[in-house]
Amino acid sequence: MxxxxxxxxxxxxxxxxxxxxxxxxxxxxxxxxxxxxxxxxxxxxxxxxxxxxxxxxxxxxxxxxxxxxxxxxxxxxxxxxxxxxxxxxxxxxxxxxxxxxxxxxxxxxxxxxxxxxxxxxxxxxxxxxxxxxxxxxxxxxxxxxxxxxxxxxxxxxxAKEINKIMFDEKSREFIFYILEKSQEFFDKQNAHIALDNATHFIKKEFFKKEKDDTLSNLISTFIVDMLSQNRAKFEIGYEDKKGILTYNIGNTSVIGNDFLVANPDMDFFIDVTSRKTLSFRANGNANVSLMAKNLVGGGGHVNASGGLYNGFKDGYRYEVIKAQIVDLIAKKTQEKEMKDER
CATH class of the missing domain: 3.90.1640.30 (inorganic pyrophosphatase (n-terminal core))
Incomplete structure (x- = not known):
């Protein structure tokens, strides 16, 4: 059972x-x-x-x-x-x-x-x-x-460091870890203060693998590793380029750049949020300002751009979210091809 x-x-x-x-x-x-x-x-x-x-x-x-x-x-x-x-x-x-x-x-x-x-x-x-x-x-x-x-x-x-839509099991594992560690303080004097003071270090211990670093850097390394291990699930294509799509990943500039450095065969990184915004990142292999313009009328820099996708509908499952962006890319790519043929 x-x-x-x-x-x-x-x-x-x-x-x-x-x-x-x-x-x-x-x-x-x-x-x-x-x-x-x-x-x-x-x-x-x-x-x-x-x-x-x-x-x-x-x-x-x-x-x-x-x-x-x-x-x-x-x-x-x-x-x-x-x-x-x-x-x-x-x-x-x-x-x-x-x-x-x-x-x-x-x-x-x-x-x-x-x-x-x-x-x-x-x-x-x-x-x-x-x-x-x-x-x-x-x-x-x-x-x-x-x-x-x-x-x-x-x-x-x-406990928002790990996105639960993208990494449901790992997000829950993180929360269980925090709750497990919190029990170590229950019998201490002024337990609430002691636990509050230790929160930063509890989180660092979860994300730390070998060497110590700032919590922000440890989280970025952890998330990039997770994205790299599961990149087939998150991969999307745009014209002759390939990249990945994340959802509400947070700290997009750092995580996006770190992912592209760790995965040099990937050309771009897109993060879509529940606020309907799209953040585009590249590391020299793609012009994401043109990508943002073509997809949502956005723009910015060659390696860092953004835009608003008004038609985006927030969801509870990554597959549903990804399908919307894949459909958007297919639609806009087809429109661009038809326009170029005229």
Whole structure:
């Protein structure tokens, strides 16, 4: 039996997965914010499940329509579903569906911990972790763990160094690493201050491979390595040139240049963002100012240009994002060829 664990994208959502990772084997993780993304992630899960698998949903409340649809589709595949949540907005669903467990007195991490600890046995370290998350998630500001919980909340919300759309598993691994390391401070004096002071070094330890460097440089090297290892997935073409497409990669100038230096056979680097902007980078092998002009009416320098793609629709999966840029290139290339023939 495999377990497909879908959870929210905040401390409580990842915290619930951190707990299930401790207790369970053969588990695949998915994270979603609210809205259409939940349905998108469910469809991904549905395409992977097999009979006797289990879908576990935490820290996400569903609508009645979603409950009905999910139950029906999973029943057809002989797959069980359990939902553990604490949002009062799910009360109507909890009354109708036996698999929908709701308890608004505890956060999802605490519910998940107590549920699994009852089956597999209590772990004191993990119990403390669930109390820290609970204190901040349901805002128990008189609890001793509250300030520590606030620091952990910030650790997860600010863990944007690895883009989760492009590198979903690695992004989650990074967050789990931070949560694991945070536990080392729980019993220290002024634990919240000690953890806050150590945050920079915790992140550096994750990204550091051999020699030390600034956090920014370590992150750039790490991301460039990830892009290089998976370049076939990100590769796109433009006329007789080849490059890669990233999404919300951040620090485009540094990462784009570092990638092109590490991959001299690649001609250009494009980053598209949720704000519809396109950033183009080259290292002497392509004129990206012309590329930006032809594709989106943008421009700039030969090796660094930009533009706005008004038709871009943000998405939850890299494949959907890449398809839009590939279609744009195909359309504009065809238009240019027809114009040149006249």
């Amino acid at each position: 495999r377990i497909f664990h879908l959870s929210h994208t905040d401390l409580d959502g990842y915290g619930a997965q951190f707990v299930s990772k401790f207790y369970l084997d053969n588990i695949l993780f998915f994270n979603s914010n609210y809205g259409k993304e939940i349905d998108d992630k469910f469809e991904q899960i549905l395409s992977l499940v097999q009979p006797k698998d289990l879908v576990l949903i935490t820290d996400l409340n569903l609508t009645l329509q979603q409950c009905e649809a999910y139950e029906m589709k999973l029943k057809e595949k002989d797959v069980k579903i359990i939902l553990l949540d604490h949002h009062q907005s799910g009360l109507e669903c909890a009354k109708k569906y036996a698999w929908y467990f709701l308890d608004n007195s505890r956060c999802a991490t605490s519910i998940t911990h107590d549920f699994l600890a009852e089956i597999y046995g209590k772990d004191e370290k993990l119990h403390k972790f669930s109390k820290v998350v609970n204190a901040v998630d349901i805002w128990l500001n008189d609890e001793s763990e509250f300030e520590l919980g606030k620091v952990c909340l910030g650790l997860v919300s600010n």
